[in-house]
Amino acid sequence: MSGGRILVTGGAGYIGSHTCKLLARQGYEPVTYDNLVTGNRDAVRWGPLVEGDIADGNRLCRAIVRYEPVALVHFAASAYVGESVTDPAKYYRNNVAGTLELLDCCRRSGLGRIIFSSSCATYGIPAALPIREDTPQRPINPYGRSKLMAEHMLGDYAAAYGLRYVALRYFNACGADPDGEIGEKHDPETHLIPRALMAAAGSVPHLSVFGDDYATADGTCVRDYIHVSDLAEAHFLAARHLLAGGDNLTVNLGAGRGISIREILQAVSRITARSVPVMMEPRRPGDPPALLADPDLARERLGFSARFSDIDTIVRTAAPFFGLEVRA
Numbered sequence: 001m002s003g004g005r006i007l008v009t010g011g012a013g014y015i016g017s018h019t020c021k022l023l024a025r026q027g028y029e030p031v032t033y034d035n036l037v038t039g040n041r042d043a044v045r046w047g048p049l050v051e052g053d054i055a056d057g058n059r060l061c062r063a064i065v066r067y068e069p070v071a072l073v074h075f076a077a078s079a080y081v082g083e084s085v086t087d088p089a090k091y092y093r094n095n096v097a098g099t100l101e102l103l104d105c106c107r108r109s110g111l112g113r114i115i116f117s118s119s120c121a122t123y124g125i126p127a128a129l130p131i132r133e134d135t136p137q138r139p140i141n142p143y144g145r146s147k148l149m150a151e152h153m154l155g156d157y158a159a160a161y162g163l164r165y166v167a168l169r170y171f172n173a174c175g176a177d178p179d180g181e182i183g184e185k186h187d188p189e190t191h192l193i194p195r196a197l198m199a200a201a202g203s204v205p206h207l208s209v210f211g212d213d214y215a216t217a218d219g220t221c222v223r224d225y226i227h228v229s230d231l232a233e234a235h236f237l238a239a240r241h242l243l244a245g246g247d248n249l250t251v252n253l254g255a256g257r258g259i260s261i262r263e264i265l266q267a268v269s270r271i272t273a274r275s276v277p278v279m280m281e282p283r284r285p286g287d288p289p290a291l292l293a294d295p296d297l298a299r300e301r302l303g304f305s306a307r308f309s310d311i312d313t314i315v316r317t318a319a320p321f322f323g324l325e326v327r328a
């Protein structure tokens with residue numbers, strides 16, 4: 001370890017664990033702080049695990065004092081858009097109050113560099129594509145609002161108390177570690193690519209496609225899918241930026257291209273040589289028709305560009321975690 005320790009809240013989760021692996025490879029020691037409610041203990045492999053909730057400020061502060069991290073990466077959050085509509089209290093408690101507690105711990109313990117997981121869900125339904133960072137943020141669900149509130153808290157704390165941050169607005173995270181060590185393991189699994197792979201593998205009867213009457217080229221929703229290993233790389237670049245004295249920064253993390261649900265299904269069929277049984281369903285409430293990042297600012301300011309986010313690499317790396325062989 002030459003770069004120092006980095007505290008990673010939510011380090012046992014999907015994006016968190018991939019980021020820990022990359023940070024370790026880059027010479028940092030990731031210290032995971034996770035309550036293991038949605039995280040997986042066996043995904044914590046590259047540094048110690050402190051079991052704790054971000055709402056437990058005393059425990060979090062003690063971890064900061066004990067490990068003396070040079071920066072903090074804050075993934076820990078609730079992240080189901082649909083659930084945020086039916087149980088907004090959970091989202092405001094975990095994502096807003098939890099982040100406030102965490103920021104106060106950082107203030108008290110003098111930990112002044114924070115990398116924050118934000119989301120394209122903070123934009124809502126954008127007036128124009130691609131989405132730039134100065135596109136107005138008008139989230140359409142409590143999840144997006146909770147992430148936007150946390151962004152505002154970070155900005156205000158930075159201005160008043162001098163901490164520095166990078167906020168990363170992820171588009172659609174997907175794929176799995178190309179080494180095959182860790183993958184995507186949500187319970188329940190609601191995301192498109194895992195559900196499509198589960199349907200191809202026969203572990204669910206079919207994939208429900210939520211709407212094929214959108215004003216998009218083939219009628220299905222378009223998203224900017226970004227490989228989790230690319231997201232991990234961006235966190236490393238963000239840590240390096242802050243450790244080099246870089247200023248506060250908020251950037252999109254996307255591949256800069258849109259892929260429709262039909263295109264995903266074609267790729268899954270081609271790469272696994274299995275058909276994906278599909279059932280057309282009504283639109284899912286709260287789904288924007290198309291989301292697509294302008295990735296220029298992340299490239300200019302962090303030197304970030306997606307390397308694993310072509311659809312073939314995404315499906316090839318994810319398929320083995322759902323019991324599927326890669327055939328093409």
Ligand SMILES: O=c1ccn([C@@H]2O[C@H](COP(=O)(O)OP(=O)(O)O[C@H]3OC[C@@H](O)[C@H](O)[C@H]3O)[C@@H](O)[C@H]2O)c(=O)[nH]1
Binds near residue numbers: 171190223
């Ligand atoms: O079973 C499914 C799942 C998803 N979909 C569709 O596939 C597209 C992608 O849906 P996903 O649930 O994978 O991802 P979403 O675009 O809703 O949200 C994602 O991006 C924003 C992040 O902040 C969220 O945390 C993440 O879930 C949507 O159009 C959705 O309606 C289906 O048609 N069927």
